[in-house]
Amino acid sequence: MSVDVSRAARRLRKHLPDAFRLPTEADPAPEPRHLAVVCFWAAGLGLGGMAVALRAFVGLVGPSRGWYAPTVITIGLVGLACTIAAFASVHHRRLPLALLGAASVSLVAGWIVTGL
Template structure:
């Protein structure tokens, strides 16, 4: 066993009868072994874009956050108009039976897109694209409410 004083790690000596996993062990930190990731198991995770910011992520710019917040606030205000109109329709005249579930489903999808825009704030274009999708969904909802109620 070779121990390095500067990093407090030790490298195990290679033995003849080792298991295949043991030959990848490069060092030990205390009682924990450090095993490098195999090249074939390291793949790009597409869901990595949809995450909350971490400690080492840079702080997003103020203008970027202001722009995202302003666009999201505009979506909220227009969405409230649609929601109030649908609520009034539910109470007084429901209209077609498919309208309320459709408007609610599309509204939920738009809300998820708006939330994901803030979760992906560190990407260059993805938050803006997600807010664009949310705007299209809200526009579709507004069109449905105007034409059907």
């Protein structure tokens, strides 16, 4: 099992720097339609995230629950990291969309947790 883990770790170390790097002048520009989709999706996530943040603030002011603040903060940071990573990988075809999908799942999780 450790052989499979080390092989996967090596493969990940090899491909991650290529996936998340700033494009150079030699790289082709992303397709305008693709960039627009990423921007609009991220904008929607930002608006939804503001709604979740408002609900989280109201939840933090209310009765104290020990698990609430760390959970809400973790969910928010995961969503934010996925959205930032989507922009960092915008020169790829599918990776930004997968990352924005993960951020959307994080947003839904935040909406559910803050509704409790």
